[in-house]
Amino acid sequence: MNRSTETASASVLSGLDTGRAHRIYRHLHAHPELSMREHATADFVAAELDDLGVENFRCGGTGVVGVVRNGDGPVVAFRADTDGLPIAEDTGLEYASTATGELDDGTTVPVMHGCGHDTHVTSLLSAARALVSRTDVWSGTLVLVFQPGEEVAAGARAMVDDGLWERAPRPEVVLGQHVMPLPTGTVALSHGVAMAMADALRVTVYGKQSHGSRPQSSIDPIVLGAHMITRLQTIVSRELDPRSPAVVTSGTFHAGLKENIIPDRAEFTLNIRAFDPEVRERVLSAVHRIVSGEAAVSGAPEPLVERVYSFPRCHNDPDQAARVESALRTELGTENVSVAEPVMGSEDFGHLADAIGVPSVFWMFGGFDPAPGEEAPVNHSPYFAPDMESTLATGARAAVAGVLAYLGTA
Template structure:
């Protein structure tokens, strides 16, 4: 293991370049699996560093920095933005537009901070490429598309990622979160939840609003289902076990005096444990089917929209990383975090190999914002992390993690 204290801080010139990376990425976000310009921007930087690279999973970029014999270590940064209209006053705010899969034109913003992830990893790669005498081994840089839709990591794996790239012995990742810039949170074991998203179509019998007796009303049916679903967590799952069931959309009908033939809603489920996940999903199916039968309606259609894996941090690797980060950032800046009900597809990458991984969080806001009670959260139109010390912290944490595993 390399002694982190042997290595200097990120020099001022490189910190300015990292800020430029961040500003460029923030001003030019792209939607999930459409990150074409972002991928080209990353590739151009890798070219300047002499790092070999290849496309994977469509708009994913994999860089491979070989430096003699030694361990193979991976690090992942996600690259996609979100369909959000930015509400900020920074001079690098996004005015970008994009097109969803259904053809809808939308504003695009890096509303989850993936721009900080990419800028930090590009900077860490530059430090290691310029300082090859201090380490040995192979670094696999995973610039992953499509995290927001759970499509990107799986696309890279299915595109032969681990046949094309050296197989790491461990993979690291990190994510900016609401919190004090300059601090990181480390969680051992389950760090982020499973997420399952479904679309449910309910079928009824259309009729005039004045003749409800001739209808099977899918809106009433849907209302019963939505209400009943909220009893799963409160009445079927033990109070010490985590689960969330959210109905996020409900659409039905075209006119107030027509009982429609169909209704549609989408739901999202978060769980931390395998058996809880299975129980919740089974209960949802049971309720949907039973309420349809109670209404005399046909069996509803259930479609899976996407599924996120659980993020599971290896306990031994996490403990070692926490110690390394304390040395790099100061013990007072390394916090013991708690599992989050948010989700990530990061776990797909190490899961495909069966290797350990560690995924941690870093804060992105100054003390005044943290203490104001109005700190923006991820996916907010105001989620714009302060550049410093956010970027320095992320790049330093990445370097500390990588140096701790690469040979000296």
């Protein structure tokens, strides 16, 4: 980053409104909403953008897009995800969530911002407010993408399908960030693959129902499903090159209603992750082969395999990652920025850039300062509670630095 951009960053960051950021964060944290149902959150974000005088529109159902136009220059998009999770919060915070939501099957569940999306929204709103307050030190167009439904891999695709890049200026790069159990004030950035592709499958195993005393009259889907799950664990250990990492996890198994009835079906779900597209396809193919083969051996009908969701790649363009990394080191200090290995977590962020063939850069920022000997709670934990002040400061500073790596005046 050149000296003028460094000065622009300092000028912009002098306009951060810490008090407002804290109020926004407390509100969002206390009022999370489930994926693709973030109606009140969208209203709240739109109201904040209206207060800033930023033109905005709804996109992808509960998504919100703001456009900050400030003269000639590049177009940069920055994404923050907005959805919460079906988790009962147990942080003990005075602003802890007591919200509930309804799943697709009608079940009422507790809802929590257990992945830190409230910090992402707050950080981007804070950065936007600071940038709007100092339009004299930067030039170009910033597209603010407040995306719903990240947790179910639906929001990015919904926004693109709703004409995001026809309705907003087309960016030359898409930026994004995610809070993690890292020390506050630090950032970790990958060059190349950043996060894994992921697929969720639902497998319905069909059997033949019988009384528990007459197993000879049954085709037991519980035993069959158990054999399938055990055999599926050999895909990674026996069918893949050890240098090609992948994950096959069975997270749920449901069958039967009574102990003395062998049911007619069982259902389990799978979560599959890989960094390489060819490895991904090999694993998926093996799942179908094993599930079908085990059913045939047992004399059972062909199982039903349904895709629940699919996460795209999250890939940092190496040249753009180097550019953003330089800006982050200048802003946060070289010692606070590290080059990270890819992680097996997944994001639908990559779809926003891949849909129009432009590069993207996604980084992780720290949210915790645990006492010596203690571990910070991980994302999706009921205890996930980033340190508010230092985390929001890091998120806003990183966002401003990333944006000004492109829009800072020469």
